[in-house]
Amino acid sequence: MTDRRRSNPYRVEKNGTALGYFPSMEAAQQFLDKVNAKPRLADTINLTMDQIHDIWKERDYPQLSPKGQETYDTIWPKFEGIKSIKMRDITTQTVQPLIDEEIQKGRSRSQQEKIRSMYSLLCQIAMELDVIDRNYATFLRLGQQGAVQRDVFTEDDIRLVLEDAAGSDTSKIIAIFLYTGFRLNELLAMPLTGVNIEEWFFRGGEKTEAGKNRLVPILPTIQPFVQYFVEKSKGDLFLSGYGGNLDARNFRRRDYYPTLERLGIRTKDRRMNPHSCRYTTATRGHSMGIDDDTLAKILGHADFDMTSGTYIQADLETLRREMSKLEPKNMGENVGETEIT
Template identity: 30%
Template sequence: MYTRWLAAHTADTEPSQSTLDGYANAYKHCSSITQESMGTLKYKDYQSILDRMRRAGLSYSALKKVRSLISLVEKYALQTEAVAKAYAPLLRIGKNHPVRPHHCFTRQRINRLWKAVDQPGVDTVLILLYTGMRCGEMLAIRKKDVNLRQGTIRITHSKTQAGIRTIPIHHRILPLITARMQQPGDTLIADITGRAYTYGRYSTVWDKVMGLIGGNHTTHDCRHTVATLLDNAGANETAKRRILGHAGGDITERVYTHKGLRQLRKCIELLP
């Protein structure tokens, strides 16, 4: 049933590769029931999967994805009359207790980064702090996606459709981007040999920079910092969403509101 649903769902919605990977990972957690007929499965069969995940210490997000997958497959099974009842609305995943809440970079730590900008990897943290990009988005940028004359970066690989966007380059990081463009390799962020970074390899660079400034941040704290600083500066909400790659809040904003490059640049330049 999962295979049949996935084929139909993919044809209808054209999900991103990261979304498909998420489905596959959630499906693995359901291995105890994948050989069973859906018509024989009951509430306790589904709930036991989630309970086992909770006992194993898996995140709230992981449990939510598994419940979502069960709901999607059950809905398809109902539509095809393979089952007569859905149990997903009854499933419990507990409360969300963040393992580590996100923390903004302080002004002092950002200043430390600028003072140490010549140290390896520091420029990459500043790029994240002045663009609001996800770390994976930054590592995927190819030099052909950077337009120095126009002063923009085009994000072509993102976890969401809204993440495909153009970000104006803040004037403070323009020299850092320019220097990266002159180094070996096809990707903007690469080592001295021109070899692109995987997320795992980049984490070593990140940890060294955090040690340099006495910080204990995750890469996602950069996005949290950008969002907070723009909020504090009174940034236009739609422009902020476009820069961060968030979907619009309502249909009017998503379809009828268009923010030009000049307005996006005005927004990004609110970052101190």
């Protein structure tokens, strides 16, 4: 069937449903031959990227870990501008601008790889359905890893958190993050036995050998918050008495972000994810003169240079003395920039 009003006037249809429009009779015939050779293609050829995503979400998404699900939930909105396009019309050139935008924003290569991974998964579904015949994600060009700007808490932000902690349990927890450098999962999973309020230190951590069971002093600024949760505990975990969410994903979305948004700390220009607390501990500590070996031990890294982890042993008093530089008397100093994971 032809429609001379269209730039691609040759229409292919099956059972009254339009399958596509083509510039020439030859192109239309080739497409029709492809459809006839693969009968189910007539039912899938017009699926949009969004519909392909729905298939993936129903079939494969439930098999992912909570962390994997969260990763793809975060990345999928990046495709908002193209998700209504038919999957067969989406190619490398359609998705490359999404990668380029991340590069221009200074986002990490890891962020770019997540976009490519999401697109690749959708391409695989589309290939299974005979909608496309190749995985176009493999042709995406990623930028080089450069210096990444990390969002950190300013001194004013920290004051807001500490003031709010008087009436907010979530702000109490955020303050503990800021003054210990613990990762999100490390603090949420901290056993009650890992908290010593007689000598004021945590013993806990995870991820690496250097990070496991490390000593972290509990500074006076957060001692009332730590004691509060110890006394409120209802189980084996330090935060078992917390009335909010102890699942990392839910804590982040339902407790942490809303609290920072309420305080005006998190905005569209400042992402301020939970790891920002850890970056802040490292950044403030470095700028306030905490020695590198102490920071390495507090944060659960092997060392700041290749030898310190082997030849220097820091006892609790040394850690406490160095970490005390984070206390309020130093809060007027400038915050520098350092990289931490």
